[in-house]
Amino acid sequence: MRVLAIDTALGACSACILQAGETVPLAAESIPMERGHAEALMPLLDRLSAQVEGGFESLDRVAVTVGPGSYTGLRVGISAARGIGLAAGIPVVGVATLSAFLAPLMVGDRRGLYTAAIDAKHGHLYIQAVAPGGRTIIPPGLMTYREAIRLLGSGPILIAGSAAPMLAAEARIQGVEAHVSDAAAHPDIAWVARLGALADPAQALPKPLYLRDPDAKPQDGARIARQ
Numbered sequence: 001m002r003v004l005a006i007d008t009a010l011g012a013c014s015a016c017i018l019q020a021g022e023t024v025p026l027a028a029e030s031i032p033m034e035r036g037h038a039e040a041l042m043p044l045l046d047r048l049s050a051q052v053e054g055g056f057e058s059l060d061r062v063a064v065t066v067g068p069g070s071y072t073g074l075r076v077g078i079s080a081a082r083g084i085g086l087a088a089g090i091p092v093v094g095v096a097t098l099s100a101f102l103a104p105l106m107v108g109d110r111r112g113l114y115t116a117a118i119d120a121k122h123g124h125l126y127i128q129a130v131a132p133g134g135r136t137i138i139p140p141g142l143m144t145y146r147e148a149i150r151l152l153g154s155g156p157i158l159i160a161g162s163a164a165p166m167l168a169a170e171a172r173i174q175g176v177e178a179h180v181s182d183a184a185a186h187p188d189i190a191w192v193a194r195l196g197a198l199a200d201p202a203q204a205l206p207k208p209l210y211l212r213d214p215d216a217k218p219q220d221g222a223r224i225a226r227q
Contacts, residue, residue, distance in 0.1 A: 001060045002026075004084065005193035006045075008037040008077035009069025009097045010118065010162070011185035015044055017052050017059070018193035025190050027051035032185070037076045045080070059088055063196020065187070066094035067209035068118060068126040068140070074208045081206055091201035096209055098128040098140050100187035101160045103195055106130065112156040112179065113137055117148070117163035125163040126211055142211045145170040152176065160184070 001020040008014075013036075016028035027048045031040055049055040064081035067074050078094075085092035101116035111132055118126040120142055127148050129138040138151050145163075149171050156177035159167055164180045171178035196204075 001197055002058055003061045003063055003193045003197045004045075004048075004056075004059050004081075005063045005095075005189050005196055006041070006077045006081050007065040007097075007100075007186060007189050007192050008041060008073040008080075009065040009067055009186070010073065013037045013040040013044060014186060014189040014192075015041070015048055016189045016193055017048055018190060018197070020194075020197040025193065028189055030186070030189055035072075037073050041076060041080055045084075056084065056088055059084075059090055061090055061196060061201075062088075062092045063095050063192055063199065064092065064206055065097045065100060065192055066206060067097055068120070068142075068211045069097055071208075071210070074210075078206050078208060085206075092206045093196050093199040093201050093204040094206040094209075095192050095195045095199065095204070096128075096140065097187060098126060098161075099195060100192050101182070102128060102130060103191050104188065105158055105160055105181055108158075108181070110158050110179070110181070112158040112177075113152055115152065115157050115159045115167070117159055117161040117167045119161075119163040119166070120212065125167060127163075127167075129157075140209070140211060149174050149176060162186075 014030035016025035018025040062081045062085045064077045098116040105114040115129040128140045160182040162185045164183045168178040
């Protein structure tokens, strides 16, 4: 199975083409950015396609990060993935951003509570934590750092994601052993592809996973009454 993976959920515009079962993608590119994903993504995908024999016609599946992440970034990536899937007649699957951070932790040598933590600003983080063996300790959610430490318990904690250093610092203040495995601002795109290859298209739908309401909300007092 050949998978095209797309990630525009966080601080990068990333994509790769991976042959399932292989360690290294056939082609991959990641451009750090906070804004401008819409303008960068399609040229990036064109460059990847040109590096792989058969181009988009050789693909069997598209995987895309579905959040949590920025509203604009998620819409860009999901729309592109759906368009490619429709044009190529292949399945499109969604991969949770937190899962993409967790996966490399869970196959590593270190042990502890595997924790993915993404900075959600304003003193909050997106978090998911899984114990060795796969038991969910914290399901995907939005909370404060203090709330997260209370739910994580006595540790030790192994953390990846943009909020990893801040969560580890809070843990140590509370007397909990914590280790930062990876403080990257975005997941490894190859792991998005690997998870996408394993996903069930009937279950892993390419739909946004926001975990929070939009920051911009209508002002009730400024609404114009309907006639």
